[in-house]
Amino acid sequence: MNNQMELSFLSLAENEAFARMVISAFLMQLSPTMSLISEVRTAVSEAVTNAVVHAYAGRTDGRIFLRASLDAQKVEIEVEDFGCGIADVAKAMTPFYTSQPDQERTGMGFSLMLSFMDGVHVTSAPGSGTLVKMTKLLHEEDVDAV
Amino acid sequence: MVRSRKNGDQLIVYLSGEIDHCTADKLRGEIETLLGDARIRRLVLDFENVGFMDSSGVGMIIGRYKTMRERGGSVSACGMKPTLEKLFRMAGLHRIIAQEEPGRQDEA
Numbered sequence: 353m354n355n356q357m358e359l360s361f362l363s364l365a366e367n368e369a370f371a372r373m374v375i376s377a378f379l380m381q382l383s384p385t386m387s388l389i390s391e392v393r394t395a396v397s398e399a400v401t402n403a404v405v406h407a408y409a410g411r412t413d414g415r416i417f418l419r420a421s422l423d424a425q426k427v428e429i430e431v432e433d434f435g436c437g438i439a440d441v442a443k444a445m446t447p448f449y450t451s452q453p454d455q456e457r458t459g460m461g462f463s464l465m466l467s468f469m470d471g472v473h474v475t476s477a478p479g480s481g482t483l484v485k486m487t488k489l490l491h492e493e494d495v496d497a498v
Numbered sequence: 499m500v501r502s503r504k505n506g507d508q509l510i511v512y513l514s515g516e517i518d519h520c521t522a523d524k525l526r527g528e529i530e531t532l533l534g535d536a537r538i539r540r541l542v543l544d545f546e547n548v549g550f551m552d553s554s555g556v557g558m559i560i561g562r563y564k565t566m567r568e569r570g571g572s573v574s575a576c577g578m579k580p581t582l583e584k585l586f587r588m589a590g591l592h593r594i595i596a597q598e599e600p601g602r603q604d605e606a
Contacts, residue, residue, distance in 0.1 A: 365520035372516075372550065390550075390581040397552045401519045456526070456557040460589060464553055467588060 355381065356421040363404045363414030363433070371400045371418050371431075378420050379427065383496035391468035392427065392488055398461040399431035399484045406451065407435025407482055426470075427488045434481035441474050500528045507539040507571075514547035517555035526558050530565065539571040542598065546577030556589045563594055574598050 357378050361367045372393040379389055400416060408414030419430040438444045444451075445466075450459035465472045471487035501512040511529055515521065533541070541562060545551075563573045576598040578586065586592050 368518050368520050369516055372518075387581065393550070394552050394585075397518055397550075401552070401554060405519060456522075456561040458553045458557045458560065458589065460553040460556060464585075464588065 353381065354421075354423045356419070358417065358419045360415050360417045362412060363408035363416055363435070364412050365404055367416065368397055368400050368404065371416075372397050374418065375420060375429065379422070382422065382427075382490070382494075385494055388488070388490075388494040392429070395465045395468045395472075395486055395488075396429060396431065398464050399429075399486070402461050402484075403431060403433040403435065403482070405455075405457075407433040407437070409436065411435075422490075424490070426490055429469075429486045429488070430483060431486075432481065432483045437478040437480050438474070438476040438482055439478050441476055445474065500525060500532075502532055504535070504538070507537055508542060509533070509535070509538045509540070510542040510544060512544045512547065516550040517548060517558065518550070518552050519554035522554045522558040526561060529562055533562070533565055536569070539566075539569070541566050541571065541573045543573065543575045543595075544577050545575060545579070545582055548577075548579075548582065551582055551585060553589070556585065556591065559591060559595065572596070 359374055361370060375396045376389050376393050379392060396418070400418070403416045414433060414435055417430070417432040421428050443449060445462040447463045448459040450457040462472070465484070465486060469486040470489045473485045474482065476482040503510045509532055511532065517525065543559065566573050574596040578597065
């Protein structure tokens with residue numbers, strides 16, 4: 353099976369749950385295990401939250417794109433924004449680093465994406481936005497219908 | 499308002515739904531209001547009805563741990579599903595927040 357989806361939505365905190373619902377629904381065609389769904393939707397939640405909290409920093413008119421494709425071997429997901437961008441991607445991906453420590457942020461967002469997915473690649477430039485590409489490899493025990 | 503129950507110096511908070519950046523702020527305010535009662539020394543977070551939590555929820559829990567630590571109290575958790583336990587371990591929360599067995603928090 354090969355399939356693709358693309359969606360865009362505004363940078364509202366309410367859309368974090370919406371993005372999780374959409375990616376879960378898209379993966380249902382694989383008859384996935386709860387564990388697979390849980391890991392992917394956590395990674396998507398972290399990426400979309402970063403876009404809402406950091407890229408657009410309180411702006412509610414920003415546009416966030418969620419794209420996903422799947423085949424028998426893997427699920428690929430992109431979360432893209434056109435917000436402020438990240439000057440130092442390596443620093444932003446350092447576990448427990450946060451630019452907003454006073455907001456009870458943990459700095460674990462990228463760490464969780466890296467832990468729950470098999471590949472995470474971040475492309476970003478100040479002023480032009482951020483693209484997070486994530487890959488989840490599918491194993492026999494993860495799905496019934498690949 | 500989040501459902502809760504006081505039992506002496508213990509406050510049990512029954513969390514529910516999805517805890518993310520969108521919902522964590524409101525939850526933080528509600529729990530802090532409940533912790534306005536200075537007698538409370540033990541905060542128990544019941545995750546039985548939590549369907550999802552991400553790092554924003556972790557931040558909210560660490561914040562309440564700090565509140566309780568400042569008054570010499572403690573935070574414990576119960577009712578966690580395996581995915582939540584995994585998140586707890588990855589975040590290192592298991593080192594600062596004890597896990598209670600279901601029903602244990604109801605003991606006097």
